[in-house]
Amino acid sequence: MLDTIKSCRYRLFVLVIVxxxxxxxxxxxxxxxxxxDFERLYIAKLEFKDSLKNREAxxxxxxxxxxxQGVSLEAREAAASKDLQTPTKIALLRLAMIAAWxxxxxxxxxxxxxxxxxxELCVTLAPTAPTRDCAxxxxxPSAMAxxxxxxxxxxELEESFSDNNFNHLPLKYKPKAxxxxxxxxxxxxxxxxxxxxxxxxxxxxxxERLLNYYKKELTHYSERMGDARLYASEMEGGTIISxxxxxxxxxxxxxxxxxxxxxxxxxxxxxxxxxxxxxxxxNK
Amino acid sequence: MIPVSVxxxxxxxxxxxxxxxxxxxEQHARDQNxxxxxxxxxxxxxxxxxxxxxxxxxxxxxxxxxxxxAPHWDxxxxxxxxxxxxxxxxLARAEEVLSEQxxxxxxxxxxxxxxxxxxxxxxxxxxxLPPMARVGLAMVDVLSAFVAAHPETVGLGQNSxxxxxxxxxxxxxxxxxxxxxxxxxxxxxxRVDFTDQVxxxxxxxxxxxxxxxVDVYIKEExxxxxxxxxxxxxxxxxxxxxxxxYDWRKVRDGLLDxxxxxxxxxxxxxxxxxxxxxxxxxxAVGAVTQTLFKEISAAENGLLSMMGEKGAIRLYRxxxxxxxxxxxxxxxxxxxxxxxxxxxxxxxxxxxxxxxPVWRAxxxxxxxxxxxxxxxxxxxxxxxxxxxxxxxxxxxxxxxSEIVKGIQQGIKGSLERPPHHLLVVAMxxxxxxxxxxxxxxxxxxxxxxxxxxxxxxxxxxxxxEKFLLTTDDWPDIVAITVYEASRNPxxxxxxxxxxxxxxxxxxxxxxxxxxxxxxxxxxxxxxxKFLLFGETLKNAxxxxxQHSAGNAKAALTNLAALETLVKNLNQVVAERxxxxxxxxxxxxxxxxxxxxxxxxxxxxxxxxxxxxIINEGxxx
Numbered sequence: 066m067l068d069t070i071k072s073c074r075y076r077l078f079v080l081v082i083v084x085x086x087x088x089x090x091x092x093x094x095x096x097x098x099x100x101x102d103f104e105r106l107y108i109a110k111l112e113f114k115d116s117l118k119n120r121e122a123x124x125x126x127x128x129x130x131x132x133x134q135g136v137s138l139e140a141r142e143a144a145a146s147k148d149l150q151t152p153t154k155i156a157l158l159r160l161a162m163i164a165a166w167x168x169x170x171x172x173x174x175x176x177x178x179x180x181x182x183x184x185e186l187c188v189t190l191a192p193t194a195p196t197r198d199c200a201x202x203x204x205x206p207s208a209m210a211x212x213x214x215x216x217x218x219x220x221e222l223e224e225s226f227s228d229n230n231f232n233h234l235p236l237k238y239k240p241k242a243x244x245x246x247x248x249x250x251x252x253x254x255x256x257x258x259x260x261x262x263x264x265x266x267x268x269x270x271x272x273e274r275l276l277n278y279y280k281k282e283l284t285h286y287s288e289r290m291g292d293a294r295l296y297a298s299e300m301e302g303g304t305i306i307s308x309x310x311x312x313x314x315x316x317x318x319x320x321x322x323x324x325x326x327x328x329x330x331x332x333x334x335x336x337x338x339x340x341x342x343x344x345x346x347x348n349k
Numbered sequence: 350m351i352p353v354s355v356x357x358x359x360x361x362x363x364x365x366x367x368x369x370x371x372x373x374x375e376q377h378a379r380d381q382n383x384x385x386x387x388x389x390x391x392x393x394x395x396x397x398x399x400x401x402x403x404x405x406x407x408x409x410x411x412x413x414x415x416x417x418x419a420p421h422w423d424x425x426x427x428x429x430x431x432x433x434x435x436x437x438x439x440l441a442r443a444e445e446v447l448s449e450q451x452x453x454x455x456x457x458x459x460x461x462x463x464x465x466x467x468x469x470x471x472x473x474x475x476x477x478l479p480p481m482a483r484v485g486l487a488m489v490d491v492l493s494a495f496v497a498a499h500p501e502t503v504g505l506g507q508n509s510x511x512x513x514x515x516x517x518x519x520x521x522x523x524x525x526x527x528x529x530x531x532x533x534x535x536x537x538x539x540r541v542d543f544t545d546q547v548x549x550x551x552x553x554x555x556x557x558x559x560x561x562x563v564d565v566y567i568k569e570e571x572x573x574x575x576x577x578x579x580x581x582x583x584x585x586x587x588x589x590x591x592x593x594x595y596d597w598r599k600v601r602d603g604l605l606d607x608x609x610x611x612x613x614x615x616x617x618x619x620x621x622x623x624x625x626x627x628x629x630x631x632x633a634v635g636a637v638t639q640t641l642f643k644e645i646s647a648a649e650n651g652l653l654s655m656m657g658e659k660g661a662i663r664l665y666r667x668x669x670x671x672x673x674x675x676x677x678x679x680x681x682x683x684x685x686x687x688x689x690x691x692x693x694x695x696x697x698x699x700x701x702x703x704x705x706p707v708w709r710a711x712x713x714x715x716x717x718x719x720x721x722x723x724x725x726x727x728x729x730x731x732x733x734x735x736x737x738x739x740x741x742x743x744x745x746x747x748x749x750s751e752i753v754k755g756i757q758q759g760i761k762g763s764l765e766r767p768p769h770h771l772l773v774v775a776m777x778x779x780x781x782x783x784x785x786x787x788x789x790x791x792x793x794x795x796x797x798x799x800x801x802x803x804x805x806x807x808x809x810x811x812x813x814e815k816f817l818l819t820t821d822d823w824p825d826i827v828a829i830t831v832y833e834a835s836r837n838p839x840x841x842x843x844x845x846x847x848x849x850x851x852x853x854x855x856x857x858x859x860x861x862x863x864x865x866x867x868x869x870x871x872x873x874x875x876x877x878k879f880l881l882f883g884e885t886l887k888n889a890x891x892x893x894x895q896h897s898a899g900n901a902k903a904a905l906t907n908l909a910a911l912e913t914l915v916k917n918l919n920q921v922v923a924e925r926x927x928x929x930x931x932x933x934x935x936x937x938x939x940x941x942x943x944x945x946x947x948x949x950x951x952x953x954x955x956x957x958x959x960x961x962i963i964n965e966g967x968x969x
Binding site for chain 1: 371372374375376377378379380381383384385386387388389390394396397398400401402404405406408426427428450465466468469470471472473475476531532
């Protein structure tokens with residue numbers, strides 16, 4: 066056995082095999098490496114915001130976000146490689162999109178390009194498309210839109226409303242209240258349209274944790290929409306949004322309640338019709 | 350040093366494995382859990398939440414006239430009324446709503462960045478085979494192909510090694526394609542989950558069985574087919590039946606191991622049968638296996654509930670033995686081998702199923718044994734010849750039904766039931782002997798006196814409460830009874846539907862036993878003087894049956910004389926214990942049984958006459 070190991074032919078054989086495996090595994094390694102980079106940066110961002118812990122590694126949160134944008138760009142470029150398996154391309158595009166979201170990428174065209182390409186690939190693989198990655202490509206644009214509404218705006222509006230003893234929002238907040246409501250309305254238009262016209266319900270049927278994630282996301286949107294509707298309709302001097310918009314907002318909040326009560330395997334049920342009905346109310 | 354001839358195979362094997370491993374690694378990278386951020390939530394102040402809830406989704410609760418909270422709501426101000434009671438009522442309900450929605454009320458914190466979760470690519474039992482499973486299967490596949498091509502490299506040569514290789518080669522036919530990373534359906538996942546254990550159990554059972562057959566060389570192609578014949582029907586049956594309530598995992602865990610062992614030992618014992626050219630025994634083995642699973646899962650009276658695991662395995666073993674012992678029965682021309690194998694097990698199970706439910710419950714172990722004996726009768730009795738048109742595969746079921754009915758008739762009205770082991774021993778002999786006579790069992794037909802002989806035997810056994818006859822004696826009595834009944838049809842037992850216990854054979858059996866019991870009871874304190882038991886009693890019965898078969902008419906007329914002979918002999922030997930023993934009893938019986946049966950002249954063997962003969966020194 067020792068003689069075998071010492072022989073040149075054996076060593077050459079092992080070298081060839083190891084080299085083959087090393088180079089062939091490149092695609093998987095690239096994805097795993099980028100994913101690890103993203104998670105390291107994302108955790109750093111959370112820690113930077115929440116405490117002083119590990120702050121010395123980064124001078125500002127913008128630095129971290131720039132690095133996240135770099136990960137997004139690399140992932141998008143990697144996904145363009147022809148040698149990759151389609152599910153791997155989808156995974157890279159999903160990573161590019163999340164990294165862009167967390168990196169506060171403001172180039173909407175860039176993000177839309179990633180989403181569009183990812184969704185195209187998912188359609189080619191349906192019904193064997195990777196559940197999580199394809200679902201996230203459908204869910205994330207709404208999450209990004211919701212996150213892009215400054216939280217400070219919501220805080221300011223809420224405090225003013227509370228200071229006024231929950232009666233009316235002072236008139237000077239009219240532009241901000243209008244912006245807040247319109248932003249949330251856009252989020253819900255995307256959410257409802259995506260649900261009614263994509264594979265999302267079938268993905269939710271197959272993945273309990275994904276469904277819980279989606280429900281929690283919707284709960285967050287619904288809370289914000291409820292607040293936005295309240296500020297806009299309880300302005301001094303009367304509501305600043307149309308009755309259609311109020312109806313749409315209430316319908317959307319009710320739709321979220323229905324989703325929360327729907328279990329895995331029961332989608333879409335009547336939820337796609339309900340979603341379309343809400344959208345019709347808006348355009349009436 | 351690795352031989353040069355092995356290198357090309359090794360490179361091919363490694364490249365094949367490498368390709369799957371690379372794909373699997375890529376799959377691992379994209380399917381691993383990832384962190385997904387949540388979007389930031391809304392305001393958390395309870396008052397805000399309450400206003401949002403009751404002006405939105407729960408507006409009906411504050412709207413008159415039906416809203417329960419309407420008395421607390423001010424519609425002009427669109428908020429709760431300006432008193433502490435209304436505020437408390439509205440906020441309490443808001444908390445309930447938030448709780449129902451799974452929300453935790455946190456006041457007054459906000460989380461701008463939000464939290465995150467780790468999310469895996471696929472839901473439960475969704476997605477393709479896990480990367481490690483694909484790598485493992487590829488490794489097994491590649492290694493088995495390499496080892497099969499170059500067994501000298503690892504020194505294989507035992508049955509166990511060949512079995513492992515055979516199993517490895519079949520894995521791909523049991524599991525979904527491992528080389529592809531396409532997601533599996535829920536059904537395929539259930540199959541993977543189920544088959545995973547099937548492979549492990551099969552490997553363990555096969556290795557154990559192979560060790561026990563170390564003296565026999567089993568060809569790998571036979572082992573391969575055997576693995577497929579036993580495991581695939583189970584996996585396929587599970588796959589097609591996975592939504593039923595039947596717990597196939599219990600069957601897998603309880604039966605697969607002994608079934609594999611039974612199959613390996615059968616194949617080892619009957620290699621020649623599996624090398625035959627006339628038919629494909631594997632076809633029949635697969636059919637027997639598949640039918641066993643079907644009968645096990647039958648909606649009512651499944652095989653397991655009727656026979657237990659051990660019984661089912663023994664029936665399976667009997668079926669396999671039949672396939673290998675009597676390949677002539679499966680030769681094409683009568684029907685396809687697989688259909689015959691199915692019909693054999695199905696008709697046997699149906700016979701047990703359609704037997705009297707009370708009897709089946711009371712005689713569970715006996716029923717199981719009798720059914721297996723019935724199948725084995727076809728197996729071990731090569732004398733059974735079937736014409737091409739005979740549905741021989743139904744014979745086991747018919748034999749079983751006849752025996753069961755015979756036993757039921759025989760013990761009807763008896764206070765004591767014969768011990769089951771005695772009945773089993775007797776019926777085994779009965780079937781072995783009966784099968785030797787084509788007139789009694791031919792093709793699918795069973796002659797009318799078969800049931801009667803069984804009834805007579807069962808009745809006699811039921812009468813033998815003190816066990817004067819043992820498991821050594823009954824088989825001989827049964828054998829002679831069948832022999833005489835076969836070569837003298839209609840004498841000892843008529844071939845019609847009359848009462849079986851009214852037949853000459855039954856009367857001789859019960860008459861001699863009754864006479865023996867009378868003597869036994871009389872000698873209450875002096876049991877040592879009693880001789881008519883065991884071999885003596887057996888020989889008396891056999892002698893009487895043999896003489897009666899030749900002169901049935903006289904025997905029927907003179908049954909009383911036969912009983913008198915037995916009684917008188919018992920009395921004489923009891924009175925003269927120091928002079929007469931078992932040999933003398935038998936000698937006197939042989940001397941006078943012809944007189945008793947042929948003439949009925951009791952004077953020639955009265956007690957006085959017997960004593961006189963002895964006193965005159967004319968000992969037998």
